[in-house]
Structure formats: structure tokens, C-alpha cells
Amino acid sequence: MSSASVRSLQSWAYRYKRTWRGSAVSSVLQPVLFLAAMGLGLGSLVNRGHSRSLGGVSYLVFLAPALLAAAAMQTAAMEAAWPVMAAVKWLKTYDAMLATPLRVRDILAGHLTWIGVRILMVCTVFFVVMAAFGAIKSPEAVFLIPVGLLTGLAFAAPIAGYAVTLERDSGLTALFRFGVMPMFLFSGTFFPVSQLPVGLRPVAYITPLWHGVDLCRHLALGEASFLGSIAHVAYLLAWFVGGCLIANATYRRRLVQ
């Protein structure tokens, strides 16, 4: 990372100082509410069924690591969608940066790094809440935080690359309605993908979220295989790197005219 992109990153941290309280409260409240309602509440029903497809663990333990990956995705999508559009269109933050020695790639790298910092914050808080709920069963679970970060970045880069091209934010609403929300519900977070109709399973397997969910779940249970983990990481990295390349091109096209 160039020093120029670090300087653009600092400006995002500066802006965050204004809103950090609200965002800190919600990043604690979100996992507490979800783990209480779904993990414990709904889980008490699920556990009675002694479902073998959960791998013989309680629903809370099954759900929590996957929800961490999903929270990483949602944070990434929120931070890469409207803030990017605002920076290019409504507030013209990028234009202000471009009039200085910063280059397009510094601006992109700075903003993506900032989104990464936000994902890291959310994943760390989530991890602590998980521990408080007793949902961590293995020392390998510490890897949930970096894997959560990678899962988030796999979304942040392509979404930023998309958001920068838009003239109206209806494209972002559609992205959440038809992309983020269905992924959240059907990529193995709440129930195993094996419960989906056979024809739909491949769709779940190609989503980056499933790879994040599956890896996080195996790590939390201490059941992650080396090769399987490498494959998941490689897949997520490919989305991140591909997303960066796309975003670099779309940022240039939009900002350099």
C-alpha cells in the first residue's frame, strides 16, 4: 500500500469519528439479538429434532460462525455501496481527493482498506459476543476474524466497482434485494445447503458467502481440513482480486474523463 493510499484511508477514519458511537452500538447489538433469537430461541426447537445434518452440535454453535461470515458480507456491502456512490456523485469526495497528489488507485485502495477496517471491527466484536454465548468450541476459531475479513473483502471490491458506475441508487437497492439478501438466507448460514433442492445447490456453492460460511463453521468446530480451507481461501481471494481489477477499471472510467 502506498503512503498516498494510507493518507486517503486516514480521511475515512476521520469521517468515521463522527458516527462511531451508533455504529459501535449496532455492531454489538446485531450479534446479540441474532444469536439470542435464532441461536437460542429458534435453536431450542431445532435442537429437539436432533438433526444429523447439523453435525451433532447445538443450533447456536452451528449458526454463530456462519452469522459472523454473513455479518462481514453485510458490512462490506453497506460500506461499499452507498458511501462509494456518495463519494463519486453526491458529496464528490473523490473529486476533492483527485485534485490533490492522490491517484485513482490510491483513492480506491484507501477506501477499500477503510472498508476492510470496518469489517475487521464488526468481526472482532462478533467474535467476542460469540465467545460470551459459549459458541466457540476450538482454538482454531481465532481464524474466524481474518476469514471474516476476507469474506467481506470478496464482496467489497466488486460492489465498490459496481457502485462507482451508477447514476441512481436504484441499482444498489436491487443489489441488496436480489443479491445480498438471498445470499444471506440461502448460502448455508441458517441451514445446510444440503437441505436445498438439488438444482439450487450449485447456485449456493458459487456464492462467495457459502465459502466464507463453510470455512468459518469448520474452523469454529475445529474440523477444518487443510486443503478444504486453502480452497475456500483461494476462492474468496479470487473474488477479491478480480473485484479489485474491475473496480480499478470502473473507477478510472468514471473519475478520469
Place this chain on the structure above:
Amino acid sequence: MVAEGNGGALIHARGLTKRFGSFTAVDAVDFDVQRGESFGFLGPNGAGKSSTMRMIGCVSPFDDGVLRILAMDPATDGPTIRGRLGVVPQEDTLDVELTVRENLLIYGRYFDLPRSVVRERADRLLEFVQLDHRANDRVEPLSGGLKRRLTIARALISEPELLLLDEPTTGLDPQARHAVWDRLYRLKQQGVTQVLTTHYMDEAEQLCDRLVVMDNGKIVAEGTPRDLITRYSTREVLEVRLPAAETTAAVTRFDGAADRVEVLPDRVLLYAHDGEAALSAVHALGVKPDFALVRRSTLEDVFLHLTGRSLTD
């Protein structure tokens, strides 16, 4: 450091061209801006002023021609050049959620200035633009004039050699405009080279040592405000309003009374060296205007003569 060629011009442009698809926004323009001067681009909307400014600001690549800024090439030295420019864009790009002072602190960091230097300059600049009493207020509710002054302060945080101002006072009330002009005049006295665009003629007369008039992407005239008035207008203008019935008939007879006659829907303009003499000539023709006014020619007369009276958009 390469020696600055072209007689020390800070900006040197030859055949500078910018196209957007099949539309040529800037069509082979030539100009030089010397150190210490205030140089203006005048023109109606869509004349190519802002496109030219963006090329000078090294944020928009050009398609043809030569452009040297501070003796460097924007295509390869963009970040270095931008580090020595101050830019006041047409639309405010302030961080409206942050305070006045925070805007300067963040912006200064983009230039890789040490925090202590930025803090010291921020305080000094806020005093300079008379915003020190608002330093800790959020930007959003500030008036247009205060935001402009903050944008100017922000552009100065890197102590630029060259200040680019794209329509610096558009949309401001007269008091705010004069406050901005006053600050720009002080900067000029401090030796800061300024390049500005405007479609306000009084602004150009106030601020510019030299200017070019642009129309349809081309430079149609160049000189000092006084030169341009001498060349493209007369010393004085007589404005008369005639009874509606007489207008058409009278005008054909005015030819001898002035160098040039222009008929507008509501009045007739007679361009003449001596406006009072022209008025006597009109009276001598037996015409009794409802209203007559002799005034000095302004850049506005030059501007309208060169770029026409029809609306451009």
C-alpha cells in the same frame, strides 16, 4: 528540476484539444500563463472553459496538442503537478459532515504535509478567509459564500504556486462576491498566479490581468480587459429607447451617428467614441428617444459582440 522553458510560463498550451466522443469540447487552443499574473477564461456555458481547467488541473487527459504545467507533463507527472496546484472547483466538494477546520486538516493530509504544519496553516488560513470564528462549526449549514471561502482556504493549504478557480463566485450574493474578490486580490499581491473562469464580466475586469474569450471550444479573442474593449468595442455606448412605432424606421438613419448600431427588442445600442456626440446626432435627425443613457463600454459589450446574444442552452 528542469528549467522552465517558454519564457518561464507556468502554463504553456499549444493546440490543446479535448474530445468527448464526437464532440470537441476544446478545439486546438493556444495560451501561456506567466508567473504572477491573473489569467481568465471567459465564455458562455459550454464554451469549453471548465474542460480546459480540468486539463490544467491534471484530472482530465487531453486528446491532442501540447500542455506543460510548471514545465512538467500532466500525462506523466500528474501527481507532482497537482501537489503544487490549488483547486477551487465549480461545485463545492467539501466534507459537509465535518467541521470547517477538519476539512482543512483532512485536505492537508492528502498533500502529505506533516500534521503540525497542517494545523498551523489551517489556523492561519481560516483567519485569512475570515472563518476563524466558525472553525468548529459543521460545514453543512454554512451559507454559499462561507463555503466558497472555505474552499479557497482549502485550496491554499499546500501553499500552491498556481491557483485554479472555476467560476469562483457563481451563485453568491454581492457581499459574498466582494469578500471573495478581496481575498483573491490579496493573494495576487502575495504573488500567487491565478487562473480563473467566469461568465461575469465585472469579475473578469476586477480580477484578470489578461484573459481569453472562448466560444464553441475555441479562443476567439485574447488581451487585457482594456485591449479587448479597445479592439472589439468603442469607448462609449449610447443606449436609447424609442417609441415602438419609430424604432425600425429610425434605426436605418442612425448609421452616420455611430460606429456600429445594434437593435435589441427593448432598446437600440449605438457604439461610439463620444456618446454625447452620438446623442446630439440622434436629436439632429429629429428623433426623440423615450430614454437615453451614455455609458462607458464594458467587457460585457465585447463578450456579447464576440459570442453573440443568442442563448447557448
